[in-house]
Amino acid sequence: MNTESKLRLQSYLDNEVSSAEAREIASWIARDAEAKALCDELQGTKALLIAENELPVAVPDSREFYWSKIQQGIERAEREPSREVVARPWWSRLLAPVAGAAALALFVFTSVSTNPARNVAGQTEQSLTDNSITFYSPEHKMTVVWIASAANSADSGSADLDWDEFE
């Protein structure tokens, strides 16, 4: 008997087949000893489990003890009511750091876009002695000064610039 036939037999026992198919399987069981034996075994196990389920099972704890933990759970849940109702998707947890990073990127971008070397409207002055660059924007009435830290300027050029802003 192949697997498909066995599963068909089981579907018949579980009332998961049409009435036409049920008649067909019933006649097969009647003439095939192997199918009949398997059918009896499956039915026997099914009946046993149903009987087992009807046997009483009792909570090992006393009524008071069992209830006290439920009551504590209810009280705890009521103290923090929004946790289950407002279940946020996993990606929402990333929003704050991503938003922070985006704001920083925007800030850096706008700073770079006002880079004195590329800004023709403003005035730029680069000091030869202290590794600082000063930019003045007449339009915004604002002065921006980039100051390279001594340590960084010595070994990494202008990679890490500290900067101050003046109005």
Added chain:
Amino acid sequence: MAQKPEYSTAADPELVKLAQKGDMQAFEELVARHRDKIYARAFSMLRNEDDATDLSQEAWVKGWQRLVQFQGEASFATWMTRIVINLCLDQLRKMKRSRTDSIDQMDDESGGVERQLPIINPNPTERLERGELRQRIDRALNQLSYEHRTVMVLHEFEELEYKMIAKKMGCSIGTVMSRLFYARRKMASLLASLKREELK
């Protein structure tokens, strides 16, 4: 002054209505009435007393929180049973994720072992006392993988159709059918071997 309800004699629907209005004593009475049934379902799926106790208590907390959603289409006990089953399924999924399947389990899953099981006849539990029967069935159930046990519990105990089990377990109907078939055959084989052990 409103008369204090007689909780111990009130019918379930009456207690549910009171509990829906926030009456904790009414809810406690419901817990006392149905706690064994809810615990039994958790135990049948998890096969561990402590886990079943914890999870059934969690189910009652959820039941209280969602009580306003209970419209009475099914009985209160049935509604609570669904909650505990869903919690058990979640728990079993978590356990599955943290577990590494052995080759034997994979073989079990695909029904490889089943092909070698001889058909068991006659019934290996004939003439057993109730207590002995339970003990033997419990031992056999403990030896099944949780996928097989869960399919069997949902089908035999909750009387769910294949389609509904597949939906609850997130698998195909074909998988439900083969798991159920394997679980029944393995149960028969385990019960027979337990009988042989006892006769030695």
